[in-house]
Each structure stands twice: as structure tokens, then as C-alpha cells.
Amino acid sequence: MPDEHGPCEQWREKRDAYVDGELDSADAAGLAAHIRVCARCANDVLERVQMKRSVQLAGKRFAPSAEFRNRISKNVAVRPARKSAWLSIVAVPALSVIILSAGVNLYARKQSEHRQLVYSELADLHVAALAGASPVDVVSSDRHTVKPWFQGRIPFTFNLPELQGSEFTLLGGRVTYLAQTPGAHLIYQLRKHEISVFIFQDRGEPTADLPAGTLHTLSFNAENWRQNGLRYFVLGEVGAADIKALSKLLRDAA
Ligand SMILES: [Zn+2]
Numbered sequence: 001m002p003d004e005h006g007p008c009e010q011w012r013e014k015r016d017a018y019v020d021g022e023l024d025s026a027d028a029a030g031l032a033a034h035i036r037v038c039a040r041c042a043n044d045v046l047e048r049v050q051m052k053r054s055v056q057l058a059g060k061r062f063a064p065s066a067e068f069r070n071r072i073s074k075n076v077a078v079r080p081a082r083k084s085a086w087l088s089i090v091a092v093p094a095l096s097v098i099i100l101s102a103g104v105n106l107y108a109r110k111q112s113e114h115r116q117l118v119y120s121e122l123a124d125l126h127v128a129a130l131a132g133a134s135p136v137d138v139v140s141s142d143r144h145t146v147k148p149w150f151q152g153r154i155p156f157t158f159n160l161p162e163l164q165g166s167e168f169t170l171l172g173g174r175v176t177y178l179a180q181t182p183g184a185h186l187i188y189q190l191r192k193h194e195i196s197v198f199i200f201q202d203r204g205e206p207t208a209d210l211p212a213g214t215l216h217t218l219s220f221n222a223e224n225w226r227q228n229g230l231r232y233f234v235l236g237e238v239g240a241a242d243i244k245a246l247s248k249l250l251r252d253a254a
Contacts, residue, residue: 007038008038008040015031015044015045015048018031018032018045018104019049020108020111020213021107028108042101049103049104114210118178121178122222123219125178125196125198126194126220126235129185136172137172138173141170141171142170143160143162146160147159153175154175156199156201156229156230159253161249161250162253163249166249167190167245168188168189168190169190171187172186183199184197185197186199188246190246191238193242194237195246196234196235197232197233198235199230199233200231201231202226214243219237220237221236221238221239221240222235234246
């Protein structure tokens with residue numbers, strides 16, 4: 001295998017973040033420049049992109065020929081035979097690789113913009129709920145009261161964790177909307193800080209194709225994941241470790 005060390009090694013761990021639009025612009029530009037000259041890394045990035053159906057997305061913008069698409073999917077299809085996949089992608093003309101990397105860049109930028117949009121809307125909901133006269137519509141620390149309250153108000157059900165022995169307190173919940181999609185907004189308290197938990201159905205807009213993971217901003221930390229057909233967001237002005245701890249309780253209960 002060529003390039004087991006050197007520039008490829010440097011980018012190895014950053015490929016997923018790149019495809020998810022999570023690299024800073026200097027790293028993204030560096031990796032983009034690298035895959036323009038390195039067929040092997042271009043192939044790896046392509047496989048990741050393919051898995052995220054982003055080639056379709058880029059394809060809509062760049063309208064690659066059917067022949068180009070065939071060749072790309074053939075290269076990806078022979079993934080187990082790594083050597084031959086590598087050799088065959090070398091045969092893809094440099095122009096195709098450049099088109100691909102432009103498509104990946106566009107996809108990464110769109111992903112990043114989309115994510116910022118979703119999170120800024122959720123941060124607004126979080127702040128608005130806490131600023132309101134009654135942050136929650138069902139005021140209860142008992143999950144057995146809060147969960148059934150949502151029945152008939154939102155088009156899905158969910159489970160909530162038992163909090164005994166944890167530092168978190170459930171304050172209650174309210175129905176919320178993200179891009180006209182109804183969901184549950186739960187508010188937990190931790191050492192006088194409020195943490196919002198949002199639960200939506202994980203289909204279509206607005207959460208489709210949103211990468212799961214952690215987000216740190218100056219004002220809050222957040223985590224999102226998909227589970228049992230639902231999309232969870234945990235967000236608050238607390239440390240990342242606290243967000244992770246509450247996320248784990250929710251994950252284990254779901
Ligand atoms: Zn490389």
C-alpha cells in the first residue's frame with residue numbers, strides 16, 4: 001500500500017469530519033487540495049460521501065455524465081478488493097476528481113449551513129421557553145406524568161429516564177415546532193442551569209442528513225443523535241460533560 005505515512009496519515013482522521021462539514025476552513029482546504037492529487041484518499045472520501053448519498057446531491061448541481069457515475073459506483077462497489085479499487089481509481093481522469101472534490105466541498109458547506117440553521121433555531125426555542133412566563137406546559141418532575149401528557153399532542157411516543165441518583169431534575173415539557181414539525185421540548189435542571197431536550201421524528205426535513213455528534217459554541221454545548229426513529233437534541237449553557245451525561249441517561253432509557 002502506498003502512502004502509509006506522510007500526508008495521507010495526516011488526513012486520515014479528518015476525512016469523516018470533512019464529509020460532515022465539520023472541519024475548519026484551513027483543514028478543509030488542505031484536505032481538498034490533498035484529494036486532488038491523491039487518488040487513494042480521494043477514493044476513501046468518495047466512499048464516505050457515497051454512504052451519505054451526497055453524490056446524488058452533488059450530482060444534481062454538477063450533472064455528471066451517466067458514464068462518470070457508473071465508473072464511480074463501480075469503484076466503490078469493488079471496495080473489498082482494495083488494491084484493484086485503488087488501481088482503477090487512478091484511471092479516473094484528474095478532471096473527474098476535481099469535479100468530485102468540488103461536489104464534496106459544496107456538500108460539506110451545505111451540511112454545515114444546515115446544521116447551524118437547525119441549532120440556531122433550537123437555541124432560540126431554548127431561550128424563548130426559559131424567557132417565557134411558563135417555560136413548560138406540563139409542570140412535573142415525574143416522567144410518568146410528563147410522557148403521557150404528550151399523547152395526542154405529538155405524533156410519536158418516547159421514553160424518559162429514571163433520574164433518581166442523578167444530578168438532573170425534570171422540570172416539565174411543552175410541545176414545540178422545528179420547521180413546522182411538531183416535537184417534544186423537555187426542560188431539565190442541573191445546578192440552577194436549564195438544559196433543553198428536543199425530540200422529533202427522524203424523517204424528512206428538518207433533521208434529515210444532519211450529522212450526529214457534539215457541538216460546542218461560545219454560549220452552549222449540544223449533542224444530537226438518532227435512535228428508534230427519533231432524533232434527540234440536548235442543548236444548554238452547561239459543560240460538555242453534563243450534556244453527555246444527560247444524553248447517556250436518555251439514550252439508555254429510549
Ligand atoms: Zn492521500
